[in-house]
Amino acid sequence: MLNIDVNFVLAFFFGVLVLYILARVLYFPLRLFLRFLINALAGGLLLALFNVFGTFWGVQIGLNAVTAVVVGVMGVPGVILLLILQHLTA
Secondary structure (H helix, E strand, C coil): CCCCCHHHHHHHHHHHHHHHHHHHHHHHHHHHHHHHHHHHHHHHHHHHHHHHHHHHCCCCCCCCHHHHHHHHHHCHHHHHHHHHHHHHHC
16 A cells, blocks of 8 residues: 655645746746847857958957947847947047
């Protein structure tokens, strides 16, 4: 016959409940972090490609701490913003 302790069953369901709550709590920050990471990688790749191919037209964006933060936070729109700012100040 099956000999299952009531405390074991309660502990099992409590553990499942804790895992569920942790998954719900950590889902949003993880999703936000992944979105930020993908956006930053896309912006950095576009900035690098633009600096490589922009030399043909004589347009480059200097890579420093400020441009890295702008592109890292904003991604592709950050590269466009830097291009607009460079055009306005030139």
